[in-house]
Amino acid sequence: MCSRVEQAWRWCAPRADAVAAAVLTVGAAVSLGVGGLFGSPLTLLSSVALLVFVALVSVRRRHPVVVAAASGGILLLPSFILRGTDVYVGSVALTTLGLAAVFLYAYALGSDSPWGFSLVGLIPLSVGVASATAAFNPLVGMVTVGPWLAGLLVASRRRVAAELEGLALELELERELFSAESVRYERARIARELHDIVAHSVSLIVVQAGAGERLAMVDPESAAESFDSISEAARQAEVEIKRLTELLGTSHSASPLTGLRIVGELVNRAQASGLRVLCHFRGQVDGLSEQSTEASYRLVQEALTNAMKHASGAPITVTVRGRDDDVQIEVVNGPARADRSGLEGLGGGHGLTGMRERIAGCGGTFAAGPTSERGWRVSASLPRHLRFGAVPVER
Template sequence: MSSASTPPDQDPRPPASEPDGRRVTLQRVTAGVREGLGKAGAFLSTPAGRAEPPLARATKRWVRMLPLITALGFVVVLIPVTTQVLANDYGVSGGLAGALGVAQAAPLLLAITRPLAAWCIIIVADVIGAIVTLSMGDHRPAPWTAMIIVGYVIVCLFLSLRESRRTLLRIWLVTVVASLVLSAFRDDGSQDSSVLLIVLSGVTLLLGALLRERGDAQRRLIEQETISEAERSQRTLLEERARIARELHDVVAHHMSVITVQADSAPYRLNGLPDAAREEFGSIAASARESLTEMRRLLAVLRSEGTPGERTPQPGLSRLPHLVEATVRAGIPIDLSRPELAVLTQLADVTPAVDLSAYRIVQEALSNVMRHAPGARTTITVTLDEEHLLLLVVNGPPTRTPDSLEHSGTGHGLVGMRERVRLVGGTVDAGPLPDGGFRVAAQLPLLKKDSGTA
C-alpha cells in the first residue's frame, strides 16, 4: 500500500476561491490602518497641553460659551448632511450612514476639553468612512468627503489651540499617511480629495499654533509686567521707609541725648539723693549712651547707600519760606498762607517728627507740581485747630507741556506722603481736580513736645 507523500511546506487542502484582488488589498490596508491608528491613539491620548479650554479666561459668559456653541452648530449641521450624502450619493445603507455621521461629527463637542481624544475618534471614523465610500466604486470625490474635510479641519483648529508643536506635527503626519494610502485605491475617474485635506489641516494646525503661542507670549509678558510692577512698588516703599528712618534718627538721637544728660546731671542737681538713686541714674545714663551708640551703627547701615546730603540737619515748617522761594525761582507761582505770630509760637511746640513730616509733604507736593504741572499756580495753606496741623497744597492745570521728569525730588510721591502720615498717625487725601489740577490735603496730630515721656 503506497500513498503519495505531501511536502511539509504545502497545504494539502485545495485552494479556496479568493474574492476580487482589489477587495483583498483594501481589507489588508484596513487592518493595517486600524492597528497603526490604535497605536497612535494610545501614544497621543494624553491630556491637553493647556489646562483650560479656549476663551476660558474671558470675563463675559457668552464669550466663554462661543467654542461650545460653534462646535454644537457644526455637529447639528454635519450629522444630517453626512447621513443624507452617504445614503443618497454613495449608496451607503441608512443605518451605516447615520452611524458614520454621528461618529465623524459628535466628537467635536469633546474637542473643546479633550481635543486629542476627540481627534482619535474622528480619524478612525473618517478612515472607516473613506473605506466605505471607496468600496462603492463611485466617481465622486475620494477618499474624503466634503463633510469629513470640514469636521477634520474644525478638530484640527481645537487641537492647535491646546497641544504642543511636536504633537501637532505627529497628527499632521498621520493625516498625510492615511490620505496618501487611501488615495492610492480610489477610482481613476474620481476626484482626489486627499491633497485638499492635507493642505487644509496643515495650514489650520500651523496658524492655530502660531496664534496660541502669540497669546501665551502676551500672557507671560503681562504676568511679568505685573510682577515687575509689584516688585517696583515694594522696592519704592522700602526705600521710602528707609529714608524716613534715616531722617528720624536725628529726632530720636536728640531724645536719647537729653535722657543721657539728665541722668548724668541728676546727682548734681538734686541734693540728698541716696546712693541707690545715684546708681540708678548712672545705670540709666550708661544704657542711654549704649543705645545711642547702637543707633549710630544702625544709621550707618541705613546710610550705606544714601547721599551725603542726608547727613545735614533735618528741616521743619520754619524752612517753608525758603522752600517756596526756591520753587518760585523755578517758575512755579505760589501763594503761601501761614498762621499768625501767636499761632506760630504754638506751632513751634509740635514734635520734631510731625514738623519734619509736614515739611516733607509740602516739599514732595511742590516737586510733583514741577514734574507734572509746570507753570501751574499753586496755593499752600497751613492751619491749626485744637488737635491737628492741617496742610493743603492745591495746584491748577499746567500752563506748558512737561518736558522731562525732574530728579530733584526727595521721595517717591504719594508713597512717601502716605508713609510719613502713617508714621505720625495722621491722614492724607490726594487726587486730581475737575479743572485739571491736583490737591494734597494732610492732617497731622498736633502732639506737643511736653506730652511725651522724655
C-alpha cells in the first residue's frame, strides 16, 4: 500500500500544477455552465477570461511574475465589461476557485522569484483581486500578501537547506581529504620508523663487516668479535622491527620503553661494535612521556648513524641533561678521522627531517648544525609534559 502511495506521489509531484489547473478549469467551466453564463456575449467573454485565469495555474512556477501580473489584468476586465463583476462574485463556487488560484499565484511569487522582483507581480495581482470585490475586503490581503510571505519563508528555508547541503558536501570532501592525509602521514611515519631501525643496524653491520674482512687474516679473534657484533646488530634490528609491528597492531605499545636509560643501552651496543662513543647522564632525566622517550631514542640512534656515515672514526659524545621543565639531549661528533665509510649513499636523505618532525610532535625544539671544530652537533629539548598547539622548531 505504501509503495503505491509513493509511486502515485512521484508521478503527481512534477505534474501538480497541471493537475491543479485542470481541476480548477473543469470546476470553473461546470460552475459557469450551470449558472448559464455562456449565454450572452458579455458574460461569455468574462467567462472565458475566468477560465484562462485559473488555467494559468499550470505555468505559475515557470513564470510566476508574468503569470501573476497577467492574472491581475484578467481580474480587472469587469471594470470594462458590463455585468462582468457578476461572473466573479455571483457564485460561491467560482469565488472559491478564483481565490484558490490567487493563493497559488501569490505563493509562487514568494517561493520561486526574488522578493524584490516578485513585487512586480504581487501589486497588479492585489489590485485585480481588490477590483473584483464590491467593497473593501480584508480577504484581499489574506489571499495575496499572506501566501506571498509564506512563499518567501519557504524560499528562505530552501536556500538555507541548499547551503547546509553544500556545507555537508564540503565537510565530506574535507573528511575524505583528511583521511587520505592521515593515511599518507601514517605511511610516512612507518617508513621513518623502519628507516631509523634498518639504517642504524645496516650501518653497524657494514662497519663491522669491513673491519672483520680486514682482520680475518691478521687477527682472527678480533675478526670473530666483529662478526659477533654483526649478529648482535641483526638481532637488535629484529627486536625493534618486532616491537614496531606490535605497536602498529595495537592501540598502545606492547613493550613500552623504560625511560631514557634505553639510550644508554643503545650507546653500549654501539661501543661494543667498535664505535668511539661516550654517554653522560646529568640531573634527573626521568619523567618524560613514552612518546618523548621514543623520540629521544630515535634521535640518538639517527645521530649515531649519521656520524658513522659522514664522520668515520670520529669520537661521539651523547649527553642527556635533565632540567626543571625539560630534558636536553645532545649528540656531538668530531671531524672524520678515517677514510670514507662507504655508507654515504645509504638512506633517503630524510634523517634530519625525521628527527625534527619527531621532536616537534612532542612539543620540543630541535637544532642541528656544524661545530667550530668541523664536527656536527644534534640537540633537542623535550618538555616533561606534552604541549598542545603551536610547536616551536629551531632550524
